[in-house]
Amino acid sequence: MRAMLEWHEVSAPTNPVTPVCLLAAGAAWSHLWAMLLKDIQFLDDATRPAIPDLPGITEAQKLPGQHLRMIHDHLRDNMVVLDRLIERAAAGKASVEEVKAETADLVLVSNYRRFGTLCGQYCQFVHGHHSIEDQMLFPAIADQGPAFKAIADRLSAEHVVVHQLLEKLIDALIALADAPGSDNFDDAVEVFRALEKVLLSHLGYEEAAIGDAMGYFEIGV
Numbered sequence: 001m002r003a004m005l006e007w008h009e010v011s012a013p014t015n016p017v018t019p020v021c022l023l024a025a026g027a028a029w030s031h032l033w034a035m036l037l038k039d040i041q042f043l044d045d046a047t048r049p050a051i052p053d054l055p056g057i058t059e060a061q062k063l064p065g066q067h068l069r070m071i072h073d074h075l076r077d078n079m080v081v082l083d084r085l086i087e088r089a090a091a092g093k094a095s096v097e098e099v100k101a102e103t104a105d106l107v108l109v110s111n112y113r114r115f116g117t118l119c120g121q122y123c124q125f126v127h128g129h130h131s132i133e134d135q136m137l138f139p140a141i142a143d144q145g146p147a148f149k150a151i152a153d154r155l156s157a158e159h160v161v162v163h164q165l166l167e168k169l170i171d172a173l174i175a176l177a178d179a180p181g182s183d184n185f186d187d188a189v190e191v192f193r194a195l196e197k198v199l200l201s202h203l204g205y206e207e208a209a210i211g212d213a214m215g216y217f218e219i220g221v
Contacts, residue, residue: 065212099176116163117134118202137219141217144217
């Protein structure tokens, strides 16, 4: 499930990273997984910017990153809920209205739609004040030098792909609830597995790349 994929070389740190987009509206479900494997080339850690050392980091400085992981654990839990929702919809036990309501209530979905970010107002939990990851955390990380700017650009690009997959999954769940059947079930499972692979890899990289840096550079502290 979590085997690494490949991705093209990342743009130079001074330039924004533009993710490969193969998930445009109306794209066929068939072979979506093969497209991810061959063309998005997204999850190979060898193509991700290296994580700089933070000499002398203290245990106290690691606390914001630990809180970030706790928030990410809620997103991972959301994936379990989505997996179960697929099964319910396939069995005719979830209506279209229920699918729309339940997915809208998930932090993973609602944060993206409200804030355009995976973690939403993460600082409300991490540092006690409102902030938005893509709009405040990543720019603050990028300000710490070229190595961290490359990381911030890569994380932002990965967010775009996760968002596209989330929207595809919701569409697939709605289609499955509206017409339970093997084809719609296979479509929903295919995009769920793609999202699972991408999201879990992304969250792990984000935690490793910027978790300690948040406290080290006193970002939002």
